[in-house]
Amino acid sequence: xxxxxxxxxxxxxxxxxxxxxxxxxxxxxxxxxxxxxxxxxxxxxxxxxxxxxxxxxxxxxxxxxxxxxxxxxxxxxxxxxxxxxxxxxxxxxxxxxxxxxxxxxxxxxxxxxxxxxxxxxxxxxxxxxxxxxxxxxxxxxxxxxxxxxxxxxxxxxxxxxxxxxxxxxxxxxxxxxxxxxxxxxxxxxxxxxxxxxxxxxxxxxxxxxxxxxxxxxxxxxxxxxxxxxxxxxxxxxxxxxxxxxxxxxxxx
Numbered sequence: 001x002x003x004x005x006x007x008x009x010x011x012x013x014x015x016x017x018x019x020x021x022x023x024x025x026x027x028x029x030x031x032x033x034x035x036x037x038x039x040x041x042x043x044x045x046x047x048x049x050x051x052x053x054x055x056x057x058x059x060x061x062x063x064x065x066x067x068x069x070x071x072x073x074x075x076x077x078x079x080x081x082x083x084x085x086x087x088x089x090x091x092x093x094x095x096x097x098x099x100x101x102x103x104x105x106x107x108x109x110x111x112x113x114x115x116x117x118x119x120x121x122x123x124x125x126x127x128x129x130x131x132x133x134x135x136x137x138x139x140x141x142x143x144x145x146x147x148x149x150x151x152x153x154x155x156x157x158x159x160x161x162x163x164x165x166x167x168x169x170x171x172x173x174x175x176x177x178x179x180x181x182x183x184x185x186x187x188x189x190x191x192x193x194x195x196x197x198x199x200x201x202x203x204x205x206x207x208x209x210x211x212x213x214x215x216x217x218x219x220x221x222x223x224x225x226x227x228x229x230x231x232x233x234x235x236x237x238x239x240x241x242x243x244x245x246x247x248x249x250x251x252x
Contacts, residue, residue: 002014002034004208010050010207014214018058019222019230020175022154026162027207034087037203042200046195049204052186055179061219062176072134073177078140080145086190087149091133091155091203100151104246110161111238114231121234122227125168143179148185151160154241156182157206160234171230175222 009030017023027050031043062068114120128136139161157245159178163169169177193199222230 007210011210011214014054014211015218018215018218020234041198045198046200046204049213050207054211056221058215060177066176076137076141080141080181080183083142083145084149084185086144090169121164121171124170170227172227
């Protein structure tokens with residue numbers, strides 16, 4: 001029964017993750033509830049096996065329908081991977097409590113800005129050339145990759161917001177691009193967890209199958225309904241992240 005429930009949670013997480021990210025809000029708490037005696041690191045590592053599978057499939061789905069600048073994105077993915085690795089190493093050497101406490105307020109700023117700018121991310125407005133796009137994606141990938149390795153919650157939302165804000169992408173293209181960058185950061189995390197034995201491979205692979213199914217459903221919905229739908233879903237998920245992280249950081 002625990003495996004079946006894990007698969008169901010992974011299915012829904014994959015669908016949400018493929019649209020705007022945030023699937024971990026469903027899958028990680030579900031794993032902690034279903035396997036309370038397990039080491040947290042093992043549950044995080046197992047979650048990454050499922051999530052990277054769905055994210056990679058979503059990236060493939062988007063790449064078939066959305067215009068993606070691979071010239072800029074491939075170096076960005078490499079930098080995201082490196083940033084995540086450095087972030088994971090850093091968190092083992094310093095106390096990140098202050099940053100964790102600031103996270104809900106950063107998310108609140110993103111939430112308020114997106115609500116205020118009614119046309120934010122609904123229309124493609126990119127005016128920069130390919131070289132500058134490559135530089136901006138590299139900077140964004142490095143910074144958010146580091147954040148993902150260092151802490152993690154809301155990584156997909158941060159990727160999407162910055163791509164819309166600084167590159168003029170619409171939400172659909174930003175979501176597609178973020179999936180490729182997020183795949184790189186997740187692979188970095190898997191290598192770290194696996195090297196320390198913190199992965200249940202059998203459960204992870206089973207959940208990966210259902211996560212892929214959810215990802216296929218979610219990405220098709222996003223492509224069908226477009227940037228306006230993704231924008232609304234983005235606002236909803238950022239709101240959920242604010243509530244979830246505020247509770248965890250200040251009240252749990």
